[in-house]
Amino acid sequence: MNILKSGWFSEVSDLWPGLALSLKVEEVLHSERSQFQEILVIKTKAHGRALILDGAIQCTEKDEFSYHEMISYLPLCSHPKPKDVLIVGGGDGGAAREIAKHPDVERITLVDIDDRVIEVCKEYLPRLSLGFSNPKVTVFVGDGFEFLRNHLGEFDVIITDSSPAEHLFKQPYYELLRASLKPNGIIASQAGTAWESMQQVQSTFQHCKTVFPVATYAVTAVPTYPTGQIGFVLGSLDSRTNFAEPMRIFSDEDLDQMEMKYYNDKVHRAAFILPRFVEKELQVA
Ligand code: SAM
Structure with a gap:
């Protein structure tokens, strides 16, 4: 997985072309492909845990x-x-x-x-x-x-x-x-x-x-x-x-x-x- 190699998660999407927020990843807690979407939970350095669906950040514990x-x-x-x-x-x-x-x-x-x-x-x-x-x-x-x-x-x-x-x-x-x-x-x-x-x-x-x-x-x-x-x-x-x-x-x-x-x-x-x-x-x- 890309984020494991770089140590960062970047939110790249066609909805906001040419712009991506990145979070430094401390640990990948969970990763699966459900019937509907890619579900990822990471522990980040700056914002606690984050839920990511299909590559888009849904929420982080801090904000x-x-x-x-x-x-x-x-x-x-x-x-x-x-x-x-x-x-x-x-x-x-x-x-x-x-x-x-x-x-x-x-x-x-x-x-x-x-x-x-x-x-x-x-x-x-x-x-x-x-x-x-x-x-x-x-x-x-x-x-x-x-x-x-x-x-x-x-x-x-x-x-x-x-x-x-x-x-x-x-x-x-x-x-x-x-x-x-x-x-x-x-x-x-x-x-x-x-x-x-x-x-x-x-x-x-x-x-x-x-x-x-x-x-x-x-x-x-x-x-x-x-x-x-x-x-x-x-x-x-x-x-x-x-x-x-x-x-x-x-x-x-x-x-x-x-x-x-x-x-x-x-x-x-x-x-x-x-x-x-x-x-x-x-x-x-
Ligand atoms: N705050 C979030 C954001 O970033 O937009 C939304 C968070 S919440 C986790 C989004 C939820 O919408 C997901 O759990 C997803 O399964 C659900 N969802 C997507 N399409 C849906 C549908 N047609 N009916 C019900 N739930 C749906």
Whole structure:
């Protein structure tokens, strides 16, 4: 294997051509080819353990909290009472761990296509996969698209925490998301970085905008994602939703108790303030 020879893992992908983040590898903890993807877990010098799927970094122990808190709490705090939450993907357990902390959330359903990701994360990334042991969480193994077809009108919030599977980034998926929400429901999906994947950001945002009366794009900093920044599209069925102003505000004491390290109401508002070039490309100015 290449990384063993060089001692570095480099994230080379056509999604961000000509640019690659590298992590110094101390040990390869696990490597397998599942039915769906290449699964790799490495111990890195700078960022603790890292989960890599098909050559793309999914999360590292040092910075995963930014991504998981933000993909969870931007939508949760924009909903008046998020009781039923669905996660599509999220096989590392990080989003489930965060969502379970929200006091209004009663049930979390997680559907990931690859049970091997779940099992490998249980073994090698216990700080993330502890999400699975929360009694609020029920796990299904299967395709998120198929799962939604059989669960119409069931969820207050649906979070797509998936690696770029083609059909989860197309308009029919957004139509299915809308159909699987309860009235006034909200969705959030990982949507790539405007620095290197503007086309992906634009098309994901367009699908969301075509289907939902309110749609927007927000960003957060994650050092080990390409360019150090990742975006989310958010959509609401309630035309009164103002994503940039959280409905639920947790105090500092609450957030300490919930062991949250990144999210608060100020960070929430700031996530929706976009640079001029992004506003122009997405026509959200
Ligand atoms: N934060 C991550 C990133 O870097 O984009 C996503 C992490 S999570 C591990 C991604 C998960 O999506 C994987 O476990 C993968 O198996 C799952 N996935 C991919 N396609 C899927 C589908 N069609 N339905 C359900 N889960 C899917």
